[in-house]
Amino acid sequence: MVLIIFLVVLVALIAWVIKTAGWKFAAQRFGGAIIVLILVTFGTSLLLRQVPGEPCEIALGTAASEEAVAECVDEQGLDDNVVVQYVGWSKDTLSGDFGYAFYKNKEPLIDTIEQRMPRTAFLFLYSQLLALLIAVPLGIWAAYQAGKKRRNIPSWLIYPIVGTLFVFGQFVAGWRVSALVAVAFVIPLLIFNFMRAGPSGDTTVNFFAFVLLSIPVFVIGESLRYAFSVERDWYQLTGYAPWSDGVLEHFKSIWLPAVVLGLAATPVYLRLLRADILQNLQQDYVSVAKAKGMSNTHILMRHVLRPSTLTLMTVLGLNIAQLVNGAVVVEFIFDFDGMGGYLIEAVYRQEFFAVQTIVALVAALFILTNLIIDLLYTSVDPRVKASTGT
Structure with missing residues (x-):
């Protein structure tokens, strides 16, 4: 089911790109995406082969017989060179055979993806929405307050x-x-x-954004877990509840991890948006708008905010790459059992092909997200043209 949904989304995105930007732009972007996927997955394969130890012995355990280990090596093609292994993995993955998540138990990887991927996806989605809901208003307000007279x-x-x-x-x-x-x-x-002069709103927001940016994610996570799960029974460490269990149960199972990731991303978005707004306020068209008698609020919201979101959108797309990093820490703290935790387990067990598949999925998500953002640039700022020359 996950593979089918992914393919449907991919086809829809290709059609949208062709319609919006034309065949030339689509061919360039998707051609580059395929090259990036190949380089990332093949590079991952090379790096995994440098890990000491025998994968089949680690996967089956020390009590496994020599016959079982030899069968594992032959089945997974571990005695072949890295190029042959990579080609075999690519053929199996493209045909829908993702292999095993746990080779010892013969557990299909596709089942693990369908179980764990939605957890990490919802965690990331909610955290980024929360970060934007906090960062955008505060960033606008801080930029609006910049340069104003301070009050004690x-x-x-x-x-x-x-x-x-x-x-x-x-x-x-x-x-x-x-x-x-x-x-x-x-x-x-x-x-x-x-x-001497006391802080302005801009100074105050920047100060607390800098403080929040300086705190590691695991410190925020452990502090909030202690506050809301240990001292107060406001968050139950009972794992993830899907939408099928009810909307309330779903949000009760995910709200605190989402808050942790959201707070970690908020200061970055806030400072970038504030800096872009201040830069755009110095443009000539803003001076013309002021000369026409437009209010500062109208100029800020109508003429400055849209072009100021380009950098924010870029960082939001690049932040997809931090999905696994943040998910590993937060999922470990809150016992969330998502894709981040599984990826670490797979690396530890040297489930090479499972790791390559997960890395390929994350890379594909990263590439598609940034492709969508490239196209959104033209909607946000008409000066940006979706062409092969930009």
């Missing part, structure tokens, strides 16, 4: 803010976390308060 923070405002944070933290995660949160917020507030 009233001293009396610090104490109710810290007290509220402490009480909220005590209710959510216990006194240890509440004290940590209160201190983490009171120090920046005190620094800002004693600054």
